[in-house]
Amino acid sequence: MIESGRILPGEKLLEAQVAKSFSISRSPARSALAALCADKLLTESEGRGYLVAGRSSGCPDGRSATLDKLELTSTPQWERMYAAVERELCTRVLFGSVRITEERLAQHFNVSRTVARDVMARMHSVGALSKDRIGHWVAERVTAERIGHLFEMRRLLEPTALIHAAPFVSREKLGIMRERLAAEIARGGSDMDTAETDLHIDLLSHCPNREIVQALARTHVLFVPTRYLADPYLSIPGELIDNALAEHLRVFDALLAGKPARAARELQKHLDEADTRWMLRFDLVSRLEQPELPPYLSAIPS
Structure with missing residues (x-):
């Protein structure tokens, strides 16, 4: 605003005014004003606040600046x-x-x-x-025992949840998920996290039996390592990732063909293989x- 001339030389800025205009607390407003001072865009006022540096063009020094209202969007x-x-x-x-x-x-x-x-x-x-x-x-x-227990829960609940969810998921949404999955396979499967979320969390969240959905939430901890497949401790061999994505694709193809029972069987097979892949992690880490x-x-x- 200073550089564009919307705030003029000689006009005054106050900490509280900056905080209000940018919807922030006074602490970052204070830091920002101090940084502008260090860059010689502002000077400290003899009274409260800061004056915009430079020669004023006829307007009285010390007039309060008018700030644009701006909501800052930042990652928490x-x-x-x-x-x-x-x-x-x-x-x-x-x-x-x-x-x-x-x-x-x-x-x-x-x-x-x-x-x-x-x-x-x-x-x-x-x-x-x-x-x-x-x-x-x-x-x-x-532990291997804990992973085994979580996968046992998934094998018991996910196929049933899929059958219950199928009538409540539109073909359009299924098509979008399948396209995203096919694109990921074409790229080489580096973003396994999205594939896992689409199938095992978003799709199954349409299951009307909320008790099943809540119980499955306890198993979502299994998906976390898939966000970090480049990590030497959390990765699994690339060919096994390819296999996992192909298994996902068979589930979506069965759903789009209007055959939820077949999709549930494909999901059951996928969970059996996923259990094996998780156990492979323990073998890799042991070395x-x-x-x-x-x-x-x-x-x-x-």
Whole structure:
């Protein structure tokens, strides 16, 4: 606004005015004004506020500037750090259980404890974190037994959920999901996360039996590593990813053919293969050296 002449030399800016105009708190408004001062676009007023630098063209110095109303759109702090923490936890729990400390998490990412607490609460909501008997936040080791139990739930519930959901999903939506899947296969399958979300979360969310949908939410923790297939600890061989996407495609083709029972059988086969692929992760990790823990995580003795 200063550079375009909408705010004129000699006009005054106040911290509260900037905060209100940009719908932000006073702290970032104060930082922004200080940065403009350092860049010599503003000078500190003898009274309150800041004056726009430069020679005024006839208007009295110190007149309050008129600011355009502007809603800033930015990624929340918790969201910017969530992926990094999630990826770290996904790796660590393959080796053992870990405890996460709120204060150290906040210090490591240079955020407030409120932001750190928000990240941990969101991870708790998807089953990535839980509290131990004395109230510490922990991420439990992902054992072969636990994975087996989660896949058992999925084999029992997902095919039924798919049959129930099928009448409530339009052909248009199915077609869009299939096109997205086919495009991903053509690209080489680097975005497995979208494919998993389309089939196992979005599609099954149309199941009218909400008890099944809520029960399946506990198994969504299995999908997290698919966001990080480039990670040496979380990856699976490329040919197995190709197989998984082809299995997804057969489910969608059966649904689009109007054969939900066949789609459920294809889904059952896919889940059997997915269980095997997850177990392969344990075999791969057993050959790797455990990386050093970040300061906000500590190992829990087994």
